[in-house]
Amino acid sequence: MWACGAAGGSVEHLKVLLLVNPHASSVTARTQVVIEKALAADHAVTLAVTHRRGHASRLARDAVSEGCDVVAVLGGDGTLNEAVNGVAGSDVALAPLPGGSTNVFARTIGLPEDPVEAAAMLLETLAAGHIKRVGLGQANGRYFLFHAGVGYDAAVVQQVERRAGLKRYANHALFAYAALDTWLRHYDRSEPRFTVHHADSGEVAGLFAICLNTNPYTYLGSRPFNVMPDATLDTPLSMVTLRSLKAIRLLRTAASALGWGPAVTAHRHVHSCTDVTGAVVTSDTPFPYQLDGDYLGETTRLELHHAPNAVALALPLG
DSSP states (O other): OOOTTOOOSOOOSOEEEEEEOTTSTTOOHHHHHHHHHHHHTTSEEEEEEOOSTTHHHHHHHHHHHTTOSEEEEEEOHHHHHHHHHHHTTSSOEEEEEEOSSSOHHHHHTTOOSSHHHHHHHHHHHHHHTOEEEEEEEEETTEEESSEEEEEHHHHHHHHHHHTGGGHHHHTHHHHHHHHHHIIIIISOOSSOOEEEEETTTEEEEESEEEEESSSOSEEETTEEEOSOTTOOTTSOEEEEEESOOOHHHHHHHHHHHTTSSSOGGGSTTEEEEEEESEEEEEEEEEEEEEETTEEEEEEEEEEEEEEEEEEEEEOOOO
């Protein structure tokens, strides 16, 4: 095992688990074979394929108990979220390889969208021993890498997952359709759905909240959707709550996130906090939530925490 956080020196013949979600949007049999062969040229690679929801977490936990050095994940953000919940708290390094439709976290840390190119970059990262411990968010005890979404966006993710078979082909068009369909038919916008309790800044009632561990919140094609630009893996969490989902306000907020107009946090219907180490979201009636783009159902209480130095991450050089 290496000393995580050290950057420099040659590291050879690592035990690598290549964890693959074959159903992810951009994963193909050829891509899987090419990446496995590339990694196996320098390291001892074991292939594991996910078959059902939650399977990646169990496979990642097994990798920890079996003394693996690296869990490389070829899949989307949902698979990556499961894997981080298997390796967090250990010295096993998490290595994302983009295989989904958006690959928010992989792109956030500087990986190319092409998984084969990302694998080549990973080999350079491992050769240099460029592993760093970074912080994660937690929601009701489950870790998240880049964000937790509460309310409206979780309802959108739910609608996307109901049409999961289209993600490989429709991609961002599917999300745009689901966002409009959810706004029109699947989410009550008439009054606040929950209350966010902040330790330092009191309470705010909202319809849509995002707790961010990194920025951007997501990508629209090649364009980042910047909500809290100061959110990084080296800082505590950031929290943004929308008190209104009126069409004009939502569109203006989206335009700001895409780089047109004032910052998202400048809008009067937006409440924001930085350096958040903990917050609680409550409601008398259940509200939906999602972590890293993975819909997790409804709850009446969501406890959010920052977990510093929670995972060893293979970070691209530079």
